[in-house]
Amino acid sequence: MKFTLGIAMSPLDQLTELARTAEEWGYSSIALPDSLFYSEKVSAEYPYTPDGSRMWNEDTPWVDPMVAAAAMGAVTSHIRFYTQVLKLGSRNPLLLARQVGSVANMIGNRFGLGVGLGWAPEEFEWCGAPFADRGKRVDEMIDVLRLVLGGGMVEYHGSFFDFDRLQMSPAPSAPVPLYIGGHSPAALRRAARVGDGWTSAMIKFADLRSTITRLDELGAFDKPFEIQAVCIDRFGLDGYRQLADIGVTDAIVVPWLFYGVGFDGPLQAKKDGIRRFADEVINRL
Template sequence: MKYTVGIAMTPLHELTALAQTAEECGFTSIALPDSLFYMQTQSADYPYTPDGSRMWNEETPWVDPLIAAAAMGAVTTRIEFYTQVLKLGSRNPVLLARQVGSVAALTGNRFGFGVGIGWAPEEFEWCGVPYAKRGKRVDEMIEVIKSILGGGMVEHHGEFYDFDKLQMSPAPTKPVPFYVGGHTDVALRRAARVGDGWTSAMIKFDDLVSVIARLKELRAEYGKADEPYEIQTVCIDRFGKDGYAELEEAGVTDIITVPWIFDGIGFDGPLEAKKDSMRKFAEIYIH
């Protein structure tokens, strides 16, 4: 089992120190969240809370996850990083390919690209991208980014993006893994079809078991049943040794955790207390 530290809503000045401690403790990865901005009034429900409200406010700290990966990668040597998840729909795939390739190079291939569509119409419209046809656009974005990261001269002529031959150098020296988020059936189809893994938002165990079963069906349908596949999860009702054993038995490969939350330390709690929580977690579950 892999264990990943989630750093959502953490003060930015703590990130490099937390990355170093996570590496020392033996965590496999750090999960990097994404939020572009806080709109005063939301026009759509946040899909991962019962009442559709957001779990953060206008003062909650966020950092661009690709910049965070580069900064934390510079002070570590082994631990990996992945976005969990970057909202593709409001961004440009050619620019993203440049950024992802740069992070892969600067971290020595210690970067995985977790992607989703994005839930808020404002993030699309205020960044100059229509909310309509977002799913089809993201499918094409993934195709564009993978093509460019593959190296060499590439061109693309699609429904949403069109460019003649171009090359970005250096290309990653090994493929950047793509982890696809989303809990709907169309998202699971995307994850099975183009992803190297699926990554969850907050989810209950019974729902997670159903998702994993569906992913197995879909991967078989796409002829990918025998390929390696990651299941990264934030399961909200299975904890401790018995709970983590249940998750592993269900097919989870990577548990995303925030150790200091178990110790009653808030997101803005003392840095040293967070580091101690990671050490305690690692002693119990990793070592």
């Protein structure tokens, strides 16, 4: 099982040094969060907390994940980066394909695209995208991204996106992995159908195990398929062994939280947490 460093809600001036440290201590990837803006009022509940509240406020720091991947990729040599997850529904697939292709080329094919629909109607509407039919729109967006990033002259004629022959150069020299987020039945079907993996939000072990079983039933594992998990009730060597046993291939962790350092904690304390977790878990597992 691999370990990915989660950097959500860390100050932006810490990110490049966290990336260097994670690479040095054997983490496989860095998970890049996505938040477009903080709306003062929101007309939907956040789906991944018990009471539907957001875990951040208007002052919480966020960076565009493409910018973060380029900046951290420039100071590292082999650690990978993936969005976890990028809110696809509020974006334009052609503009996004340009960004993804640029990042993948600039950091040597060390980039994966994790996507979800997005949950807040305001993010869709204020970015000019309809909230209605978002699932069908996202399915077409995934088709467009795969098509354009595959290289060559292509065209697409769908219900939501329609363009004649075009080409973006250079295309990535290797396929960009696509990971599908979301816990709904539709998200799991999408992951099994078109994804190279499924990526979780915060989830308990029992729910994670049943989700992996469902993905198996849907045929996800008929091809190479990753399970990236943020499990909130399994920790330590025994806990991560249990995750590996049920099929988790990539555990996403925020090591400094295990040692009493908050999201906005000092850089040196976070680096110490990265090293300590590597010694206590990664190297021993």
